[in-house]
Amino acid sequence: MKINIFIFLGLLLSACITSPTSVPTVTASAPFVLKSADNPYAPKTEDANxxxxxxxLTSLNLSEQVENTPVRVELRFTGSLPRACNELRIDVGTPNDEYQILVTVYSLVDIKIECENVFQQFEASVLLGVYSAGRYTVWVNGGLVGDFVTY
Incomplete structure (x- = not known):
């Protein structure tokens, strides 16, 4: 009889204990572009030919442009192209899930045109876009240039 009472009390007390529930974890949303980059060197459709x-590339610089609202980040390049006829292209990718902005810098040339093999110096800049909140890293041709935070 005493055993039945202990079992009954044990079941009664265990019914009062709350079972643990899973706590929802906060997940970061994927980054997205609010405004595209101002890029005069963006790839063009006629580049296929x-x-x-x-x-x-001899110098890369990442700097905040506080005179813009919202604050924007400018990426500056200096370097040289292999021939005087080459055209500079800068392809700014959209941020990936790891908040990386991958930038590819290259040149294009029409091989049908005769051109001197003389290095052509250049200075260029691209005003990066406006992005959703997060900490972004900027990579140019596979190398880390720097990072910035948006709120």
């Missing part, structure tokens, strides 16, 4: 060439 040209041959991809190299580019020598």
């Amino acid at each position: 040209l041959q991809i060439g190299g580019v020598e």
Whole structure:
């Protein structure tokens, strides 16, 4: 009889204990572009007829432009193109799930045109877009340039 009472009390007390529930975890949303980059060197549709060439980058600089509202980030390049006829292209990708902005810098040339093999110096800049909140890293041709935070 005493055992039945202990079993009954044990079941009664266990019914009062709350079972643990899973706590929802906060997940970061995927980054997205609010405003595209201002890029005069963006790839064009007529580029399909040209041959991809190299580019020598000598300096890369990432800086905030506080005179813009909202604050924007500018990416500056200096370097040289392999020939005087090469055209500079800068392809700014959209942020991936790891908040990385991948930038590809290259040149294009029409191989049908005769051109001197003389290095052509250049300075260029691209005003990056406005992005959703997060910490972004900027990579140019596979190398890390820097990072910035948007709120």
